[in-house]
Amino acid sequence: GSGVLAPRAEEKSTSSSCRSSRESRSRSSSKDARREMFALLLALSSSSSSLCKKDPFFGVLEREAPSTSSSVVYIDACRSGEVVKTVAAGLESSEERARALTEIGAVWYRADERWQRYWPSTSRLPESFALRVYPRPKRYREGCAVDWSARVLHVDAAYLIVDKPAMLPTQADNGNAVECVAACAARGLDDVGILRPAHRLDAVVSGCCCLARNQKALRAFQDWLDKGKVTKVYEAVVRGGCPLPPGGTVVEHDMLVPSTYADRRRFDDLFGPGPRLLRRDADDRGFDRKAWKRCSLVVEDAVVLPVAAAAAAEEQEDNPNPEV
Numbered sequence: 001g002s003g004v005l006a007p008r009a010e011e012k013s014t015s016s017s018c019r020s021s022r023e024s025r026s027r028s029s030s031k032d033a034r035r036e037m038f039a040l041l042l043a044l045s046s047s048s049s050s051l052c053k054k055d056p057f058f059g060v061l062e063r064e065a066p067s068t069s070s071s072v073v074y075i076d077a078c079r080s081g082e083v084v085k086t087v088a089a090g091l092e093s094s095e096e097r098a099r100a101l102t103e104i105g106a107v108w109y110r111a112d113e114r115w116q117r118y119w120p121s122t123s124r125l126p127e128s129f130a131l132r133v134y135p136r137p138k139r140y141r142e143g144c145a146v147d148w149s150a151r152v153l154h155v156d157a158a159y160l161i162v163d164k165p166a167m168l169p170t171q172a173d174n175g176n177a178v179e180c181v182a183a184c185a186a187r188g189l190d191d192v193g194i195l196r197p198a199h200r201l202d203a204v205v206s207g208c209c210c211l212a213r214n215q216k217a218l219r220a221f222q223d224w225l226d227k228g229k230v231t232k233v234y235e236a237v238v239r240g241g242c243p244l245p246p247g248g249t250v251v252e253h254d255m256l257v258p259s260t261y262a263d264r265r266r267f268d269d270l271f272g273p274g275p276r277l278l279r280r281d282a283d284d285r286g287f288d289r290k291a292w293k294r295c296s297l298v299v300e301d302a303v304v305l306p307v308a309a310a311a312a313a314e315e316q317e318d319n320p321n322p323e324v
Contacts, residue, residue, distance in 0.1 A: 143168025
């Protein structure tokens with residue numbers, strides 16, 4: 001999966017260049033395509049192995065399994081200065097693992113009636129507080145193991161645009177705040193300051209990702225999104241043919257994007273975090289009407305990839321009887 005979705009270095013500016021690029025790739029034999037894929041997978045495996053040796057969390061989080069099967073654990077009482085000890089006791093794990101969870105951003109504390117992520121070096125804790133711990137944080141080592149200086153597409157005082165690698169989320173999740181585009185780019189580049197995702201791409205998607213360098217730039221970009229001034233163009237490989245006819249086919253739909261705290265809490269309770277609710281026509285369902293955004297999906301082009309057909313034919317030739 002990671003090899004197929006690995007990012008491409010070149011940019012495709014027009015549909016004609018996209019088609020010519022596909023045609024040149026399709027002329028390759030299936031064996032060459034397989035060799036290239038295996039080489040890419042080997043490179044990813046090597047980089048992941050070397051990263052594991054440098055990864056301060058790998059030895060503990062990957063090898064010491066948590067004793068609980070829960071995805072989140074709540075601890076009612078903790079005192080300042082005893083976070084690691086309290087987490088270790090609550091999870092019945094070693095203090096080394098508990099410390100790794102605090103450093104990766106998997107521990108939250110409740111203060112002033114709201115949950116905040118706990119950072120050992122910067123969080124100012126009250127005397128007593130509750131904890132929320134994610135004992136099994138998702139890891140994205142492969143996506144982090146890239147040369148970020150080679151992925152900078154544009155930089156100015158307001159924005160940093162990078163070629164996001166596949167298998168890396170755009171922003172932090174509840175259990176992991178250090179393996180995401182914004183955090184990895186900030187660590188891998190010099191003098192960029194604090195970076196804020198101006199929009200989101202799914203973890204498996206590679207391509208242009210805009211990071212704002214200040215709050216003013218972030219608000220401006222999000223205003224462009226709200227007014228439909230930003231267009232995302234995707235290139236994807238689908239199995240079984242394109243489900244929509246190409247050539248400018250437009251599919252209009254509404255997407256629920258909760259903006260208020262109350263709406264986000266209600267949305268997470270109903271559907272879980274992450275996914276967006278799509279409907280042909282908006283249905284308030286008790287949410288703020290402004291939370292529904294009108295979207296347009298346009299299918300620009302669809303091309304059959306002969307490499308996939310050639311691979312299937314070669315497999316049939318090698319084994320004409322699939323039951324053998």
